Amino acid sequence: MLKVEHITKYYDNNKAVDDLSFEVPDGKIFGLLGVNGAGKTTTFRMIIGLLEPTEGKITLDGKPIDYDVTDTIGFLTEERSLLTKLTVKEQIIYYGTLKGMKEEDILRELDYWLERFQITEYKDRKIKELSKGNQQKVQFISAVINNPKLLILDEPFSGLDPINVEMFMEAIREFKKRGSSIIFSSHRMEHVEMFCENLVILVKGKSVLEGELKQIKKEYRKKNIHIKGIVDLEKIRKISGVSKVIENADEIIVKIDNDSIVSAVFEVVKKGKDIIEFSVEDPTLNEIFLSKVGESYEK
Amino acid sequence: MKNKLKFLTKQSLDKKIKTKWFKGVNILLLVLFVLIMNVDRVISFFGGDFEEQITIYVKDEVNVYDSFVSSFESTSEMLGESKNFVIEQTTEDLEVLKEELTNTTDKILVHIYPDEANYMKASIISYEDIGTVSTQLISSSINSVKSLVAVSESGLTEEQINALTTPVEIETILTNPDVENQAGKDIVAAGVMLIFILPCFFLLIMLVQMIGAEVNDEKSTRSMEIIISNVPPKIHFLSKIFASTAFVIIQGLLLILYGGIALIVRNMLGGTGLAAVSGEVTSQIGEILQMVKDTGVFSLLLQGLPIILILFVLSFIAYAIVAGVLASMTTSIEDFQQLQTPIMLIILVGYYLAIMAVQFDGSVFIEIASYVPMLSFLLSPVLYMIGQITIWQMLLSTIIMALFTWVIFRYGLRIYKVGILNYSSSKLWKKMFKSLKQK
Numbered sequence: 205m206l207k208v209e210h211i212t213k214y215y216d217n218n219k220a221v222d223d224l225s226f227e228v229p230d231g232k233i234f235g236l237l238g239v240n241g242a243g244k245t246t247t248f249r250m251i252i253g254l255l256e257p258t259e260g261k262i263t264l265d266g267k268p269i270d271y272d273v274t275d276t277i278g279f280l281t282e283e284r285s286l287l288t289k290l291t292v293k294e295q296i297i298y299y300g301t302l303k304g305m306k307e308e309d310i311l312r313e314l315d316y317w318l319e320r321f322q323i324t325e326y327k328d329r330k331i332k333e334l335s336k337g338n339q340q341k342v343q344f345i346s347a348v349i350n351n352p353k354l355l356i357l358d359e360p361f362s363g364l365d366p367i368n369v370e371m372f373m374e375a376i377r378e379f380k381k382r383g384s385s386i387i388f389s390s391h392r393m394e395h396v397e398m399f400c401e402n403l404v405i406l407v408k409g410k411s412v413l414e415g416e417l418k419q420i421k422k423e424y425r426k427k428n429i430h431i432k433g434i435v436d437l438e439k440i441r442k443i444s445g446v447s448k449v450i451e452n453a454d455e456i457i458v459k460i461d462n463d464s465i466v467s468a469v470f471e472v473v474k475k476g477k478d479i480i481e482f483s484v485e486d487p488t489l490n491e492i493f494l495s496k497v498g499e500s501y502e503k
Numbered sequence: 504m505k506n507k508l509k510f511l512t513k514q515s516l517d518k519k520i521k522t523k524w525f526k527g528v529n530i531l532l533l534v535l536f537v538l539i540m541n542v543d544r545v546i547s548f549f550g551g552d553f554e555e556q557i558t559i560y561v562k563d564e565v566n567v568y569d570s571f572v573s574s575f576e577s578t579s580e581m582l583g584e585s586k587n588f589v590i591e592q593t594t595e596d597l598e599v600l601k602e603e604l605t606n607t608t609d610k611i612l613v614h615i616y617p618d619e620a621n622y623m624k625a626s627i628i629s630y631e632d633i634g635t636v637s638t639q640l641i642s643s644s645i646n647s648v649k650s651l652v653a654v655s656e657s658g659l660t661e662e663q664i665n666a667l668t669t670p671v672e673i674e675t676i677l678t679n680p681d682v683e684n685q686a687g688k689d690i691v692a693a694g695v696m697l698i699f700i701l702p703c704f705f706l707l708i709m710l711v712q713m714i715g716a717e718v719n720d721e722k723s724t725r726s727m728e729i730i731i732s733n734v735p736p737k738i739h740f741l742s743k744i745f746a747s748t749a750f751v752i753i754q755g756l757l758l759i760l761y762g763g764i765a766l767i768v769r770n771m772l773g774g775t776g777l778a779a780v781s782g783e784v785t786s787q788i789g790e791i792l793q794m795v796k797d798t799g800v801f802s803l804l805l806q807g808l809p810i811i812l813i814l815f816v817l818s819f820i821a822y823a824i825v826a827g828v829l830a831s832m833t834t835s836i837e838d839f840q841q842l843q844t845p846i847m848l849i850i851l852v853g854y855y856l857a858i859m860a861v862q863f864d865g866s867v868f869i870e871i872a873s874y875v876p877m878l879s880f881l882l883s884p885v886l887y888m889i890g891q892i893t894i895w896q897m898l899l900s901t902i903i904m905a906l907f908t909w910v911i912f913r914y915g916l917r918i919y920k921v922g923i924l925n926y927s928s929s930k931l932w933k934k935m936f937k938s939l940k941q942k
Contacts, residue, residue, distance in 0.1 A: 249728070249924075252728075252732040253732060254728060254731055254732055254924060255924075271504070271733070271734070271735060274732050274733055275733065277732070279728075279729060279732060281725055281728055281729070283725045284724065284725065285724060285725040285726045285727075285728060285729050286724060286726060287720065287721070287724055287726050288724060289518075289720075298514060299729060299733075301507070301510050302507060302510070302511075302729070302730060302733035302734060303733060304506075304507075346729070
């Protein structure tokens with residue numbers, strides 16, 4: 205289990221991370237979210253031991269992060285971190301050896317992943333000759349070649365088409381089943397929603413929302429009412445607690461401040477015509493994210 | 504961690520050596536070495552006017568023909584030009600002879616005739632300019648003839664004439680016990696420059712640029728983050744230093760090997776053993792080697808070689824450290840190329856001081872500079888070989904260099920640790936100076 209306890213990081217007088225704490229149990233996927241410059245990269249760098257926290261501590265299975273522990277961590281960086289003049293095989297041997305693996309083990313794992321990602325023909329090709337998507341696959345393989353205990357994925361789906369995104373998702377779920385702790389960061393909230401049981405949202409290095417995703421959604425008071433049919437939208441707009449009414453081509457979305465507004469909206473919808481759907485849904489993570497980040501910036 | 508250091512060093516070295524460029528450049532170097540060592544044969548192979556044998560017709564009206572021939576042959580033999588000339592006496596009419604010279608470049612007419620005031624005069628007649636060597640040979644032979652005539656007319660005995668005409672034996676005696684003979688000082692200095700300093704100069708430039716390119720490549724691709732999350736910066740830094748130092752040593756040894764191959768090729772082309780390696784050139788090389796040997800340089804070299812080699816290796820390491828630190832501070836190869844200029848200037852200063860060491864014999868400034876780290880490896884061996892400093896002074900330079908290398912590694916590593924993960928050039932120097940205080 206990864207345990208991050210009250211870590212703070214200063215660059216000169218600039219506080220990049222402010223008293224951040226979270227835990228990632230084995231077999232769980234944790235979302236670390238935030239806009240650019242929120243402190244995600246600094247947090248990742250502290251977890252993999254590249255930076256020392258100014259305050260606080262980080263442990264993996266109770267051990268502080270050192271060069272013995274980092275052999276059990278896999279890190280996929282947001283930018284391509286590949287030596288593009290090397291071949292795929294050379295690159296993976298390079299990173300695998302730095303993880304303390306033997307060459308025969310690396311090659312066995314490499315063959316497995318190349319097969320799985322359907323890029324076996326690129327094994328001896330130089331990385332610079334590969335497409336962006338295939339480079340990302342190689343980068344992913346380099347991060348998981350050591351079957352990591354802790355897997356850090358910073359924007360793993362960058363440059364991938366939907367088919368390859370699905371392929372990556374399968375692989376990530378497999379690591380979850382194997383019991384790896386996974387930290388996941390993405391600007392695509394639908395991906396985070398698909399994966400993460402727990403998450404933290406960072407704004408200016410500080411956590412503004414943290415906890416279990418289901419609970420966060422449940423506790424988030426604002427809801428969305430989806431309506432399909434003909435209703436008097438003016439009447440709905442006048443109801444106190446309705447923040448926004450969106451008219452899409454095939455449905456109407458009514459954004460309400462809390463559950464108590466539902467019955468008032470329902471009363472108006474009942475008087476409508478050809479109603480085929482009336483459902484109350486939790487907000488998307490994207491909405492929660494925008495709302496929380498927006499609030500923090502306003503503060 | 505030792506295995507990781509070994510692996511990173513091997514990777515870094517392979518990146519430099521196991522490339523088609525390395526192989527291509529080394530094949531080219533080998534060919535160049537062989538060509539340079541056999542340049543006289545290459546020139547001969549393609550031929551030219553220099554191969555023509557020149558006939559010198561002597562129209563002698565003073566009766567000194569035999570003395571002229573004797574003097575000319577001894578002088579031309581001394582200069583290695585004897586094969587190029589044939590001398591013939593002629594009594595034909597001068598105008599007819601001049602006519603025969605028309606449109607030829609391989610005939611010269613020397614007309615020696617009496618003169619009341621100066622005993623004799625001479626004309627050198629040719630269709631075109633005969634060049635400095637031929638003119639000098641003929642002039643000095645005629646002057647020599649005149650001296651001989653003067654001596655023989657003086658009424659001296661044959662023994663006295665012989666004694667007067669024999670070249671003066673000059674013995675060089677040096678009172679400095681550290682140097683046996685300094686007659687070949689210039690040759691020794693030129694040899695040290697050619698064999699040690701010049702290759703080192705080029706190898707150092709390669710070393711500095713290779714480290715810069717490698718560190719920048721790892722930084723710009725962000726693979727540095729993955730590497731440093733798995734190995735400490737110290738191990739990474741050491742691997743770069745070891746690999747680049749190993750590279751220059753390997754390349755240096757290869758250059759020595761190419762020199763050897765070039766000599767063997769020369770020997771084989773010469774045909775009959777080392778002594779006959781290409782006639783006159785070889786005999787000239789032999790003379791030079793003998794002169795160098797007389798200076799006692801070989802025994803000096805034998806005594807000083809271990810220290811010279813240690814000094815070189817230490818200097819390569821020091822330059823690798825400085826280059827690595829500077830590369831870690833930059834975020835692109837263009838920035839590094841600008842930042843490496845001071846290193847290049849230091850190497851150039853050492854190089855020029857080494858050249859000037861012979862001109863400014865005994866210069867206190869150059870002697871002091873030979874103790875300065877980063878310059879000492881260029882200056883100390885030259886000063887030692889030409890006898891300006893002793894082996895103990897060179898040893899002192901080496902000790903100073905070793906201490907300096909240790910200090911720059913210790914403090915350079917602090918900058919390197921921060922630099923390799925720094926991607927911003929904002930407040931760069933402040934960050935680097937601050938990192939010096941961090942342990």
